[in-house]
Amino acid sequence: MENSKHPFIPYGRQSIDEDDIQAVVDVLKSDYLTTGPEVEKFEAKVADYVGAKYAVAFSNGTAALHAACFAACVGNGDEVITTPMTFVASANCVLYQGAKPVFADIDPETYNIDPDGIRKKINGNTKAILPVDFTGQPCNLDEIMELAKEHNLIVIEDAAHAIGATYKDSKVGSIADMTMFSFHPVKHITTGEGGMITTDNKDLYEKLHQFRTHGITRDPSLLNENDGPWYYEMQFLGYNYRITDIQAALGSSQLDKLEGFIERRREIVGQYNKAFRSLNELITPFQHTDGDSSWHLYVIQLKKDLLSIDRKQFFEELRQANIGVNVHYIPVHLQPYYQELGYKKGDYPIAEDLYEQTISLPLFPTMTNEDVQYVIDTVKGLIKEHQIG
């Protein structure tokens, strides 16, 4: 490689501009740093953007998933079906409620949970399905919603990767019973830490809202008694999962730019696809025509039979070249904690096999064309250097 290294390119990062900074400063100068007007404003904006009736913001996406499991009445003895090809939070939220995550393997093309696999795992204890829109590509929502209806299950869609994605002309966030978005800095829009659930169901909305603040309500229509204007009731055990007004104002400002962010992500994906599609040594991301991905991640699969180096070496070479590649994901059931719970290696072979050969290339809106070209040239160079035959 060259002597002078290209500056480090992370796999993902936030895009913050002066408007965002001003929005935060304005809150810092205002009366409310938390439980003020910015939270409701952000919730209304996201609900409006995705086309949902209600939205509840949380301190992070994981808290939002926990609240969704609570609102879906997931509890002791219940099972929730999810994918192993996800971040641990998608399954941990089920454990938080004392219930059991049940994994169903992925579709080898889309890498999303396979509805046929879900069908086989449904039994009398199943309470919910928790699919993930992996990399921003919507999961097979029609089939999953149909299955849920048939078996009276709640669908909690983990759309941490998928704000702005569409499925058959509907925005993700308007389809499942509850949809979760994350605002971690590597995601499409950020609040530092933050998350949200969107829903059309008023009962779920009220539960989510109350769960966020210790299980407390002040809503006169929900109170058992009313001692006076100070009165509130804690009606179940909730948490302090609130988001601050500082974060919410940042989120609102970021949301205004989401469409532009996604457009830029799609441009970069187009450049990657054009450069890599003709290479036999790797597989570019398959896109189903039912959906339009918001492209959180660009995941390539290396064909190990056609390369003289393995994924680990390929990964290390890219890191050596200052390209901050990553791997999404280590299948959840392979984590030591899950192994101790009794989940077995070998049970989800498609996810396990995918994990062995993927690399996520950098993808974020402020990547320059020069950054993109550098990644392309480096990947192509490595393939040329290590191709077999």
Ligand SMILES: *Cc1c(COP(=O)(O)O)cnc(C)c1O
């Ligand atoms: C980021 C992420 C989460 C958790 O969101 P946080 O806001 O980091 O708590 C959950 N599921 C998936 C698939 C994610 O990528």
